[in-house]
Each structure stands twice: as C-alpha cells, then as structure tokens.
Amino acid sequence: MPPEPKRRSLLDLSDLRAEETQYLLDRAQAFAATPAQRELLRDVCVVNLFFEPSTRTYSSFVIAQARVGADVVALPPGSSSLGKGETIADTAITLAAMGVRVIVTRHSESGFPYRLADAFAGHVINAGDGGHAHPTQALLDLATLQTEFGRGKIAGLKIALVGDIAHSRVARSNIIGLRALGAQVVLVGPPTLLPDAFAREGVRIARSLDAVLGEVDVVMLLRIQRERIVSAALPCLDDYARNYRLDGKRLRMLAPHAIVMHPGPYNRGVELTDEVLSHRGWRYAQQVSHGVPVRMAVLDFLVNGV
C-alpha cells in the first residue's frame, strides 16, 4: 500500500502507518547522502514554538529547515503571546493568518501539540510534549537502527528500553515505532519508573537489567533525573545503579553485535558509566547525526507529500 499523499501533522508515530514510517526512514537516508535541497520548502514559513529548553532537537530542526529552504521564525517562550494569556486557538489563528504553514512545537504539558493542531490550519510537528511523545526522536532512533542492522531488519530485533519509562516521551514514541516495525520491546526499570500498565502485546516488562542483557540486540538507555529522588520514585542513584546502570561488567554480558543508544543528554555515573562511552557499540553520535535528515524528511513529507 503506498503511503498517503498528504499528512497534516506529525504528533506521534501512531499517526503514521508502518509504510509511512519506512518511507520517512528511506527518505532520511537519501537526505543524509545528498546536499541541501533548498527548493523543497521554498517560501514555506515555519515557526519554531519551543516552550521548553532544547539543544539537540531545536538546533537539528533549525538546520533541517535551512537545508530544505524554509523561512524560519523562532518564537522563544518569553516572547509568545501564549504566555500573556492568549489561548492556543488564538495563537494558531494569528500564525495561520500570517501565512505560517508549519509549527514545530515543544511544550512541558502532554497534549499541547494536539490542542494546537486542532486549531491550526497548517501542519504541526511535535518536538516533544510533556511525558507523552517525541516522534522525531523516535524516527531518528529508528533511522539509527536501520543504518546499523539494514533496511527491513528492525522487525525481529529485540530492544531493551531502560530507566525512567514513566516520564519519558522518547520511550513512549519509540515503543510505538518499534512495535509498528515489528521489533520486540523489553522495558526495564523499577515499578515507580515503569508501572505494570506498560505491558501489552509486543511489550514485556523486566525488573532486572542483568536478566535481559544477554538476549537483546539493542539497549536504549534513558536519562535518570535527580528530581526522581525528591519525588520518592528512587531512594538514591546508587540503589538505581545496582540494578539498572549500564557499566563495564554489564557491557560484557551483551551479545557481540549489540549496540547501546541514548537520546541524550546522558548522565555519566548515573544511568551509564564512562566505559559505555568508549564501548564499540555506543551509538549516541550516530543518533544525533540522523536528527537533521530525519527532520528534513518529516518537513518535506508533511508539506509536499510523497
């Protein structure tokens, strides 16, 4: 089945059929191999509406927007009327009236881009909403897997996501994308950071990292925030490390072909030790490098279709 010609918004990977996800990965791979294509979004006005600080995602969107030739306006949170009590709908109407066709947005509250997309006549790209979704991060993770294991080979992979699943939009979007492409997902973490409710078809829960390391092709680590100690989700980082930190000893339990990923920013000594950073399977830089072509592909896909 060919992908749909036009999609309005990308709010989560559940918006995409598996063929469309595959199309975006292939398109990203092509963009990675070719120079900028500045005619693709010529005269298309894009607004970056980020209410949360962001380094990787923000800069990678800006670079991608430049490479496809879009006119870009950045609205830092302080300068937005939303902070002055203007409603989401009013902001959407205002921006649409100026001819803005794409809004890339990040917000601390789950669901913000959904509400924006309801009101906005153009395309909305979710660059992260609360603990809910981060579809372009998941796409660049999938692109990393495709580069590593080959096209069509994500099906059948066994992937462990480790850490603070409950608060992770990256984990949620990756679970959707990985399941859609046929991978098996194992979630690993303590019950305060990984409620039993996450288990479902194709998604297993494990409470011990040691028990799964030998059987997985990929370990995706997630950032552990110190706030989790204040909120009583964790006793201390040492106790977390005992069961879940990836260290030298645990690296040796991995299969020879297995890789380790992290969406960043990572905390040395918390969810991983320095030994991970020099491990042959560490793919953080590759993940980051997929950010720009994946976001070029998403912009092109939403605005121009297939």
Add this chain to the structure above:
Amino acid sequence: MNLLITGGRVVDPSQNLDALRDLRIENGMIAEIGEHLPSRGEETLDAAGSVVAPGFIDMHVHLREPGHTHKETIATGAAAAAAGGFTAVACMPNTEPALDSPALIAEVKRLAEKAHLARVYPIAAITRGRQGRELAPYWKLRDAGAVAFSDDGTTVENPRVLRQAALYARDVPGVFISHCEDCALKGDAVMHEGAHSAHLGLCGSPGVAEQIIVARDLLIAGDTRKPFHIAHISSAMSVELMRFARAQGIPATCEVTPHHLLLEDDRFTAFDAQAKVNPPLRESADTAALREAVRDGTIDVFATDHAPHTLEEKAQLLGAAPVGFSGLETAVGAYAAAIPDLPLSRFIALLSTNPARILGVPGGTLRVGSIADITIFAERRWNVDASRFYSLGKNTPFDGATFERRAIATIVAGRIVMRDGGLSPTTGDALRLR
C-alpha cells in the same frame, strides 16, 4: 397553589406505591391521592404515560455564588435544577468566600428564594475557609439554615481536625459529607492512574488516593458516631469499604455521579479537559462495581456534582483546566442510561427519598400532608445540547449524547416551575438571565 395531576403512574418508594393515581395539591401540600379524583376547578396537569415521583433532590451541586458568578449563580443553578427535574439541590460551600459563616448561609437562602425555582439548601464548610485547620461554627450555621457540612473540593487533610470536628458536631443535625482524595497521593493528577495515563504520559491519581480517605473517614464516623456521607464514590474498593462500614453498623451513606457510572478513563486521547473531574473517571471494573452497588443498595444516592465552568476555562490545557462539568440538566437521562434495568422505585429512592432522609429536608415523599415537591418524568428519547443549558456552564462530556428518559415537569410546593423543558414565566431572576 392548587393543582390536579391526573393519569400518571405514581411511584413513591416512601409508601411502596406504584400505581395509576391522581394527585391533588392544595396550598402547596399533597392533599389527596386516589383514582379518578374529580376536578374542583383547579389547574390540571395530564400526566398520562408519565411517572409521577416525589421531587428529585440533588444533594451535591456547585452554584458558585458568591465569588464565581461567571460560572454560575444561585439563580441560574436553580433554573438548571428545575429544568433537569430537580425540585431541590444542596449547594457546596467551596465558594469565594467559602460558606463558613451564618451570614453567607443566609445570603444563599435569600438568593434562592429570590430565584423562586428549585429549593436551594446550603451546605456549610467543615473548617473555616475550608482551610482544614479551625472548626466552623456548626450550631450557628445550622441555625442559619445549613443542612450538612463539607469541605468538598478538598479533603480535610488532618485526621485530628476531622475527628474533633465530628465529635463536636455529633449532635448538630447535618451529615458530614466527605470529599475523599488524599492530596499527596493525588499530586498533580489530571486523570485516573492506569493504562491510559501510562500511555498518554499524563499524571494520574490512583484509586487508592480515594480509598485511603474513604477508609479513614468511615473509621472516624464509626469512632465518633457522627453520620458521614461519602461524596462521589468512584472506585470498586471504595464500594467494598462502604459494605464493610455497613456491616459494622457505622453511620455512613454514599452517593455516585452519572459520570462515574457511565464514563471511563479512555476519554483523554484528544487531551481535552471536558472529562477532567475529581475524583477522576476510572476503569471498567470500577464502573461495573458502582453499578452493582447501586443495584444492591450499597449506594444510597444519585448526586451529580454539578460543577459549572465557562467554555474558556474548560478549553485550557489539561493541567490548567478546572475540574468538573455541569450535571443537573443531563442527570435523569444519564442515570437511566447507566442502569437501564434499575427498578423505577429504586431510581426514585436514590434521587428523592434517600437524599431527603440523609439531609433531613422536606420532600422525598408523596404522602398526604407533605409538601408538594414533585418530579414528573417519562421514557422519552432526547439529545443533549449543552449550548441550550440554563446553567451558565455549557460543558459536559455528555454533549451530543442520546438519552431515553427525561424530566417533563418540576413542581415545587405545588407550583409548576418547569414543563417540557421550559421554565415557568412567573419565576424570578433566572428567566431574565437566559
């Protein structure tokens, strides 16, 4: 007020009556019940094909006055009540300021009399300013007209304060109504904690946040012998706790809303706040347990927790949007939809007889000599259109729903205040507001 209601099926659980009867009302009181009563020239209301019941009483509504009159006023709330088939409501004290002084209670009563629609019984705060620290003056509040006491909207966090309050107020007529949610367990929740909150990345409030306070308050009721009424019970384990309390002889009753019987936590996929409510909509096991508890009598009362807000307030992001929605004008249809096979006498007991008994207010019966507060309803299909509510709050997750039962007349002290959805033209403030 004299009135003859003819040809209706009169169902009155207070006297085990379920038969075709005529009802004569004289001077606002029920004067006679019988077959084929002759007209004495009074106004006649033909109730053929309808059910004539003692007036419905919603013992849990928020009328927002004083302080939040952009959301609702006593007058618009009383109009919404009449339109929905309620002859009386009891309004919660979480206003601004809170209803914690005799003067405020008297003011609510004055505004209600001016509105001249459904009766409005004020509920006074348990603690001053609903702050959970100092006790409100229960005797003086009672003297002013308060029918019950509640810090609804929040739980009285400090168990010592609540126990002292219950002890002091033990001999004051007026039940303590408990809003059961442990603040610490609830946290910043916008919905129920479960599979849906996990998948949506939204902060959830676990069922245990309610149950732990239900258990605590039932124990305090048993310990102090002050009657407690558990508001808007929402989870299966809370129902079990109520059964335990009953078995122990603890003086406790409870209520359930239409939304906790009918709706579940799958309503947040669009991230809109329409279904955001405290306690949150829970899971199918909970709604099933609540429906069973209505059938077996564990749940005493149907109460809506009518909580009007403006469209703008409710359109905010989930985190910022206020909790609750309007309930008075959908309740009859929604309760019937929740448990279509509930015997009519039980349906009426939960909407009239039981709340009248628990609050100790007139009504709840059609016995000769009682006040002529009467609700007439019929099995009639209708579609909810929130934009046409008399309530200033036009929000409800039931907007657009089709219901099969509807109140067709509301009679207060023998005066028809609502008929076929329209309010009496002789009423006061409310009509000018429409």
